[in-house]
Amino acid sequence: MQHLEERIAHLTRAVEDLSDVVARQSAEIAMLERRVGMLMQRAGDADAASGTSIPLADQRPPHW
Template sequence: MNKNPGENDDAQIRQLQETVAHLTRLTEELNEVIARQDGEIARLTRRVDMLWRHAAEQQADAESGAIPLADQRPPHW
């Protein structure tokens, strides 16, 4: 014979509660990962912008006839 129908309902409710708790924890963990990645993307974007500006300045200096910094002798020579 089957168990008491109420017991089956309780087991299903318990299973659903466990599933919801697991999904809630997973969602919070994924949110933390996304927030961390957002900060990293912002930092890397700033760094790339800085490198682009630096490269543009070097190209402008090279085009103006200045000696590129990499080809200049150090001041102690």
């Protein structure tokens, strides 16, 4: 019986640790999504300011 209680305690600790990791990763993913959105906005603003009608991502490189 004691062996099972020890095993349950270890599994409970592992689940709590994994829960903490998932929560931290979720917050980090949200932050990174906001940053990517801001970078996409900046790139769009730069494309609009350059006056080209074709977005930079769709333009051919100069060596073509």
